[in-house]
Amino acid sequence: MTSPPHPGLRGIRASLRLSLLSFVADPQWLIPSSIAPVIFALASFEMFRGSGPTLVLYAVLGASTMSMWGQTLYGSGWATGQDRFLGTLEPTLVAPTPYIYVVAGRVIWNVVTGLVGGVLVLGVVLWAYGQPLPLTNGLVFLALFLVLMGSLAAVGLLFTALFVYTRFSGFIQNVGEFSFYIISGAMFPVILLPFWVSPFSLAFPATWAVDALRYVGIPGYQGLPFGLMGDLLGTLGTSLAYLAVALGVFRWVEHHLLEAGTASDY
Amino acid sequence: MLPRSSDVIEVTRLTRSFSSRKGFLFQEKVATDALRGVDLTVHSGELFGLLGPNGAGKTTLTKILSTLLLPTSGTARVLGHDVSREGSAIRPLIGLVLGGERGLYNRVSGRENLRYFADLYGLPSRDVAPRIREVLDLVGLTEAADRRVEEYSRGMKQKLHLARGLLHRPPLLFLDEPTIGLDPRSARELRKLVRTLSSEGVTIFLTTHYMFEAEELCHRIGILARGQMVACDTPSGLQQLVGGEGTVEIESREFEDSELSRLRSLPGVSRLLQEPLGTHLRVTLRVRPGDWEPSSLSGALAAHPDLFVRERRTTLEDAYLDLVEQETAS
Ligand SMILES: Nc1ncnc2c1ncn2[C@@H]1O[C@H](COP(=O)(O)OP(=O)(O)O)[C@@H](O)[C@H]1O
Ligand SMILES: [Mg+2]
Numbered sequence: 001m002t003s004p005p006h007p008g009l010r011g012i013r014a015s016l017r018l019s020l021l022s023f024v025a026d027p028q029w030l031i032p033s034s035i036a037p038v039i040f041a042l043a044s045f046e047m048f049r050g051s052g053p054t055l056v057l058y059a060v061l062g063a064s065t066m067s068m069w070g071q072t073l074y075g076s077g078w079a080t081g082q083d084r085f086l087g088t089l090e091p092t093l094v095a096p097t098p099y100i101y102v103v104a105g106r107v108i109w110n111v112v113t114g115l116v117g118g119v120l121v122l123g124v125v126l127w128a129y130g131q132p133l134p135l136t137n138g139l140v141f142l143a144l145f146l147v148l149m150g151s152l153a154a155v156g157l158l159f160t161a162l163f164v165y166t167r168f169s170g171f172i173q174n175v176g177e178f179s180f181y182i183i184s185g186a187m188f189p190v191i192l193l194p195f196w197v198s199p200f201s202l203a204f205p206a207t208w209a210v211d212a213l214r215y216v217g218i219p220g221y222q223g224l225p226f227g228l229m230g231d232l233l234g235t236l237g238t239s240l241a242y243l244a245v246a247l248g249v250f251r252w253v254e255h256h257l258l259e260a261g262t263a264s265d266y
Numbered sequence: 267m268l269p270r271s272s273d274v275i276e277v278t279r280l281t282r283s284f285s286s287r288k289g290f291l292f293q294e295k296v297a298t299d300a301l302r303g304v305d306l307t308v309h310s311g312e313l314f315g316l317l318g319p320n321g322a323g324k325t326t327l328t329k330i331l332s333t334l335l336l337p338t339s340g341t342a343r344v345l346g347h348d349v350s351r352e353g354s355a356i357r358p359l360i361g362l363v364l365g366g367e368r369g370l371y372n373r374v375s376g377r378e379n380l381r382y383f384a385d386l387y388g389l390p391s392r393d394v395a396p397r398i399r400e401v402l403d404l405v406g407l408t409e410a411a412d413r414r415v416e417e418y419s420r421g422m423k424q425k426l427h428l429a430r431g432l433l434h435r436p437p438l439l440f441l442d443e444p445t446i447g448l449d450p451r452s453a454r455e456l457r458k459l460v461r462t463l464s465s466e467g468v469t470i471f472l473t474t475h476y477m478f479e480a481e482e483l484c485h486r487i488g489i490l491a492r493g494q495m496v497a498c499d500t501p502s503g504l505q506q507l508v509g510g511e512g513t514v515e516i517e518s519r520e521f522e523d524s525e526l527s528r529l530r531s532l533p534g535v536s537r538l539l540q541e542p543l544g545t546h547l548r549v550t551l552r553v554r555p556g557d558w559e560p561s562s563l564s565g566a567l568a569a570h571p572d573l574f575v576r577e578r579r580t581t582l583e584d585a586y587l588d589l590v591e592q593e594t595a596s
Binding site for chain 1: 334360371414
């Protein structure tokens, strides 16, 4: 006999499962969120391609990150908007599992499906330029990639709280998407950005995680001046901070919904 | 006063107002008082009916009791817990069926909808599949269980809503207008199911705007009008409100004001109601049998052409309309 899973984990699993089933029933959200990253990646690849073969990795990594982030923001936001549209927000809120776990399941699902964009770029780059991927520390790289995904999920959770709060969140979504592309260093090295951007960059867990990945994957990589351990600590610290804030925000947002009576608006 | 332990719902001076915006460019804040001081007690095992016209505040009260909405003032306790502060203690113990076309994941099957909520309600993993089969069977959806919900009829969706509400075997069930929009046969099936659940000991709080439904199903009926509880009693107790009064209906194309005031002052007439009836108008009189003299009608309506007059028993429906009308008029 197995011990019953934590109610939160159970909620996350249920939400992942529903996301998968809804996706299979109507797989419409992967392509739009993958287009922008692919174009960005190919453009930056063109810009930097003279700098050596490691730029392939640079581009693929950047595109995957952007695609995962775009998918997280749009996919999770959209699914939460759907809860309003379908009228399922109320029955979900009235169930004992806190809504944050439902959203967490969606966010994880979308981070994972966002990988499609990265795979697409990898395919295009390999096909068009015929360059092999110069990956050295495969396992460490993989582990760090999971860390990156986790850090994106933490930020996605916080952003998605806005969709629970109101049905008018499109603006925030756009700002969140494009500012992230630039300031996270997913596309351009943070070093190239104006100096005042860097505090914002460092507040994004993915900035640290992507930097760590480049450390490991690109020989002679010059990134943030904190070293690999510094990057890892930075990722962990900022991710936990996002999680903590998200927990508080969710509690507040749910209270607001019950107070204003807007959970049935659509 | 200490609450009795058998009181499942205890509501005291409950109010709820909404502020919403009206207009587009020049927005104006509009406040609606959906509940205006409601007192209510529902006992364990009871099938309680909350009856009221559209906009009376039934859904608002249902949502407050089921922790989906916070009260503006007053208190409400459900199964011993305060709805404002102890929502998380209440949620596992109640089932809520808001019903309607919405509220379900349309792209997946009925069974998958139930499976999702079984997880959110924390059903023991081993129980999930058998319990889903059980509730599907109970509401009669076994055949359609693996079809997508978007293919379901209105009645099937309503059944699925109910199945979801029952998954975790809650001792208290809220049903907000469960038969609205259903064809007569589905509505009858649903009422039968509600009776079965009640006989199994589930406490049920049901809202409806049909008096016959409340009368047929409920042990006690609360009548809500414009956010206030205007009566609360057993069906036979409510019948007492209209007492031994009789009802006289008079229909015609039109009535003069002078005729209406003459009717109102006839001996034995306690109340006069008017309602449009297609191209005609119906005037209903509530009359005290001892004082009422049917022949006095001809005096009051002398020379009125084409009259249709009928005397009948006063029903519970009449009592309901009287109460709701009174409230609207004041
Ligand atoms: N979220 C809301 N915002 C503004 N007004 C509301 C809201 N919900 C209900 N109301 C108003 O409160 C009153 C009672 O509504 P409701 O409880 O839905 O009545 P019923 O269920 O009896 O038809 C109505 O006047 C309705 O317009
Ligand atoms: Mg209603």
